Structures are given as C-alpha cells and as structure tokens.
Amino acid sequence: MSPAGESRPRRIAFTLAVACVAGALPQGLHLPLPWMIGSMLCIMSLALSGVKVRMPRRLVNVMIPVLGVWLGSGFSPDLLGHMVQWLPSVIGFFVWMTASGARGFFYYRKVARLDTATAFFRSEEHTS
Numbered sequence: 001m002s003p004a005g006e007s008r009p010r011r012i013a014f015t016l017a018v019a020c021v022a023g024a025l026p027q028g029l030h031l032p033l034p035w036m037i038g039s040m041l042c043i044m045s046l047a048l049s050g051v052k053v054r055m056p057r058r059l060v061n062v063m064i065p066v067l068g069v070w071l072g073s074g075f076s077p078d079l080l081g082h083m084v085q086w087l088p089s090v091i092g093f094f095v096w097m098t099a100s101g102a103r104g105f106f107y108y109r110k111v112a113r114l115d116t117a118t119a120f121f122r123s124e125e126h127t128s
Helices: 008-028 034-048 057-072 077-111 116-125
Strands: none
Touching: 008 034, 077 116
C-alpha cells in the first residue's frame, strides 16, 4: 500500500504532511510535546499498518540532536526544584513496577510453566 505514489520525494512529502497534521491534534488538546508525540504515534501506526513512509537518514541524523536540545531546554532550575516533590511518586512507581513484574514472573514461571528467561521478559511486558 503506497500513500501518494511510489516515488521517493512523494513518500517523503507524504510523511512530513502526515506528521504535521498529526502534531496539530495534540497541540489543540494542550498535551505535552504534541508535535513530537502526535507525529511519532501517527507515523509509527502508518508504518506498522504497511503504509510506506520515508524520511531521509541525513535529515533524521540532523534532527536527533535538535530534538535533544529542544527537550533539554524544557528543564529549568524551577522544574528541577520541583523534582523533590515527585520523590514519593517515583518511589511508589518503582515499588509498583517491581511488585507487578514479580507477580507476572511468578505466574508465568509457576502457573504457565515457561522457562526463566521467557517468564522474565513476558512479565516485564505487562507491568504497567
């Protein structure tokens, strides 16, 4: 299945157009990182469903550091000061993930009788 023809420039243009539209919806809903998350989820969904999406590797390599700087610039001293308040939530999350993973591991190992490695990786998949 091909979106806008088989030519490389058309696939790149299609990918960029879809990514732009997909970023607008989360932006309108005031979600965090809307242009990154909306575009990423939409393009990933299209690619997994068989649509041929394309982005030149050189452009991807240029955008990775740009995204890193963009995300890093969102951390201010004020935000870092608030991180202390998150400590109880982070500890609770860690305890929950550990307990949930252990529960899943026990189930897959003892009840489903999977080998140790398979039980471990299956249990981690379902910890959230």
